[in-house]
C-alpha cells in the first residue's frame with residue numbers, strides 16, 4: 001500500500017473522482033458538477049494505491065488560516081475494515097501538520113461517526129442533513 005499526494009487534473013485525479021462517484025455519490029443518486037471539481041484545484045488531494053489501483057482517497061480544503069476541512073473520505077467497498085481508512089487519515093493529518101495546520105474539521109456522515117471517534121475526532125453541534133444524509137460537524141486539534 002502506498003499513500004500519495006495527487007495532482008489536480010492528473011490520471012490519478014480522474015481515478016479519485018471515479019472512486020468518489022462510486023462510493024459517495026452514486027449510492028445517493030448524485031454526481032459532481034464541473035464547478036465543484038474545479039474548486040478542488042487548491043486542495044490537498046490524497047490517494048491510497050496498490051500499484052496503479054486506487055483503493056481509497058480523501059482531500060483537505062483550507063477553510064481559514066490554520067484550519068483544513070477533511071472531505072470525500074472513501075475506501076472501496078471490498079477493502080473496508082482492513083485499516084486503509086485509518087492509514088489515509090494518519091497520512092492526511094501528518095501532511096496537514098507538516099504544512100502548519102493546527103486543526104482538522106469535517107462534516108462526517110452519521111454512519112462513519114464511530115470511525116472518526118476512534119481516531120480522536122469529537123462531534124460538536126446538532127445533526128444536519130447534507131447530500132440527503134445525516135451528518136455531524138467533527139473536529140480534532142493537530
Ligand SMILES: CC(C)(COP(=O)(O)OP(=O)(O)OC[C@H]1O[C@@H](n2cnc3c(N)ncnc32)[C@H](O)[C@@H]1OP(=O)(O)O)[C@@H](O)C(=O)NCCC(=O)NCCS
Nearest residue numbers: 073074075080081082083084085086108109111112114115
Ligand atoms: C468510513 C470508511 C472511510 C472507513 O475506512 P475503513 O478502511 O473501512 O476503516 P478502517 O479499517 O481503517 O477502520 C479503523 C477503525 O474504525 C472502525 N470503523 C470503520 N468504519 C466504521 C464505521 N462506519 N463505524 C464505526 N467504526 C468504524 C474499524 O472497525 C476500525 O476499528 P479498530 O481499529 O478498533 O479495529 C470506509 O468504511 C468507507 O469508505 N465507507 C463508505 C464511505 C463513507 O462513509 N465515507 C465517509 C464519509 S464522511
